[in-house]
Each structure stands twice: as C-alpha cells, then as structure tokens.
Amino acid sequence: MIQTPDSATGTDTTDDARFRADVREWLSENLNGRFRELRGLGGPGREHEAFDERLEWDRHLAAAGWTCLGWPKRYGGRAATLRQQVIFHEEYAKANAPSRVSHVGEELCGPTLLAFGTEEQKQRFLPGIRAVTELWCQGYSEPGAGSDLAAVTTTARRDGDEWVVNGQKIWTSLAHLADWCFALCRTEPGSRRHHGLSYLLIPMKQPGIEVRPIVQLTGTAEFNEVFFDNARTAADLVVGAPGDGWRVAMGTLTFERGISTVGQQIRFARELANLEAVARDNGALENPVIADRFDQAWVGLRVLRAHALRTLASAHADVDARTAAGQASVSKLLWANWHRGLGELAMDVLGAPGLIAMPGDLNEWQRLFLFSRADTIYGGSNEVQRNIISERVLGLPREAR
C-alpha cells in the first residue's frame, strides 16, 4: 500500500488544504485526453519516452501557471510557500504525472539566476524557462573533472564583446535537446583549482559545438559528450563576476537536491508496490528473505522521506552550512542506495527470467536495475558524500591530496 500523508507533518492548514485541492483537481481534469497516456512516463533512464508529448505537457502546465511555483511573481512564479511547493510535488507524483522535461532549467538554472544573475539575465532567461520554450543542460563534468570538479580545463577567453570557449564536457544530460548550457569554464589563464573559473551561459545551437550522445547500459542515450571548438557566447552572459564561477556553481548544486525529491519518494513507493505485486504473483514473496527485504525497503522509504523533509526545512531555515551540507549528503546517500537496492531486489524477484533481455528491449525491472547503478554516481557519488559527512560534519581528518 502506498502511504502518502497529506503534507509534510500529516496535517494541512486550511489554506494548504485548499491549495492541495486545486492542484488535485487541475491534474485530474488535465491529465486526460491526449495527455492521459503520458502517465508514469519519463524520468532518469527513461528521458527518451514520449519526449515531444511531455514537452507539450510541460508547456500546458506552464500556460496554467504550474511551473516555477516558488519564483517571485514578477518573474512569472506564484511566490508559493515551501509547504505549497511540497504539496504540488506530492500531488503531481500521486497523479502519476509524467516526469518534467524542463527540470534542469526550472530546478537548477532558474534558481541560480534568481540568486546570482543580473536583472538583464533574469529578464532574458527566466521567461523561457518558465514557459518551457528554452531547454537547458548542465556543463560541469569533464573527462578529467568529475568528483574533482575544480580540475575543470575547458577555457573561455574574451574576444571583443564575446567569450570564445574551447574544451570538452562529458556526461551532459539532455545536451542533445538543450538550447542553452550553463558551463563552468576557466577564464583566467594559468589559474588553478577553484580560482579563475567563470559560470557562462552558452547557446548550444551553433557551429562551434558538437554533441555526441553516449549510449548507456540500458541501450538509450540520455547524456552526451559536448565539444567546444571556438564556440561563442556574449560577454555579458557570465553569471556572477568573472573568476567567481566556483561560488555560483556550488550554489547551483545546493538547488539540485531540492523540493522535487519529495515527489521522488512517492514514485519510489509506487515502484516498490508494483514490484511487490510481481513478487506476490510469481511466488517470490513466499521466500522469507525476499519478504524481509520488502519490509526493509518500506522502512527505508519512511526514513529517507523524513530525512528529505528535514533537509528541505533546513534549506529554508537558518541552519549553519555544515549541518546543511551533512543533511543533503545523508539524503543523497539514502535515496541513491535505496533505489539501487530496489533494482537488485527486482532482479532477485524476477529470478532467472530476469537475465534474458535483448539490447534496447528491456522490461521495466531490467531497465531499473541497470539505470539505478547510476543513482550512486550522479549528483555526487557515494564516496564523495561520505567524504563530505566525515570531513565537514564529523570533523575527521581531511583526505590526503
């Protein structure tokens, strides 16, 4: 049974209850007709599913004012409270509405521009993110700079009123569909580590950029190599001061573990309930070890929900940076390990038939098993999260460099 309490604490205020009813009613009226078939589609590892139709759905949401809820009204948002945003994501997930195609823009780039951008940048880019007319990708990782992001070597040099960008990014999710990239580039020649970096906004559709998709274990290609060969962007499209890109880039990462993770747990609960139904049908649930793993998975879900809500509350309260970093890392570790464990449980429930698959023709459990291996890597690997907890929160000695 999927247990989804109404609100973070179990009780909505009158205003919140009204807001919840509005969201529920709108979704039940609109997730119909041509949008009905989109239920449950998309998400990590499944971004290829009905992409054009989900883009249309995102724009439909936007036209009704259901994107970028927490943004200030003057930038097209609703100035929704934290509780309202949580409610929206809960109801959205309960309705099994499709995963959003515009999440990089809405959840990463938009909040970064609101926090660090100039008024001109906000006026130029926020409307396109809110209306889902411009899609974004995140150009951080490079072949030699992943966990160690400060090792970025992609360069940008000023040439008149433009930046000229050279180098390579990798694992860039949805770059093949994006109109814009926010990229961390080295703009001060000879600079080292987190000094001399700048956060540039770069148009993707130009001759100086080549995007090469990387096929994953699942047989689909959602992330890419991105090559910059004298690519250009305007001089004023640097967020924050030139050379101060590290601070801005870290700001974006704090938004990455945001409110949408509350909806994620409802989707996880649905996956677990569906897998339990498979285990009941094929008899796997009669195995006490499997049954025990299901029990543990249900308990794990409650634990990670509690942590996610605590992390969210902290992000909007005045907690010190050390506590916030520790909570975010614990949340990431919890959900990533939980979900990867669900993929492993799925394989054990399927038994030998689960081992039979044709490339590119996987059932949902095989896809889950293969893609969830990535959960403990993207957004900061398990090892990196443990380093953060041990060094910054527990005060253990820093690792040797």
Ligand SMILES: Cc1cc2nc3c(=O)[nH]c(=O)nc-3n(C[C@H](O)[C@H](O)[C@H](O)COP(=O)(O)OP(=O)(O)OC[C@H]3O[C@@H](n4cnc5c(N)ncnc54)[C@H](O)[C@@H]3O)c2cc1C
């Ligand atoms: C599905 C997916 C989508 C992604 N999307 C994007 C995207 O859109 N944009 C983007 O910029 N990046 C993206 N990434 C890249 C992601 O951020 C990196 O994969 C991640 O930061 C790890 O970097 P790496 O792959 O270079 O591995 P490495 O950093 O080389 O790590 C290799 C291994 O060493 C371990 N390790 C590294 N450093 C330490 C240490 N100090 N102590 C202990 N262990 C360590 C790691 O945990 C890992 O197990 C995506 C990755 C995946 C899997």
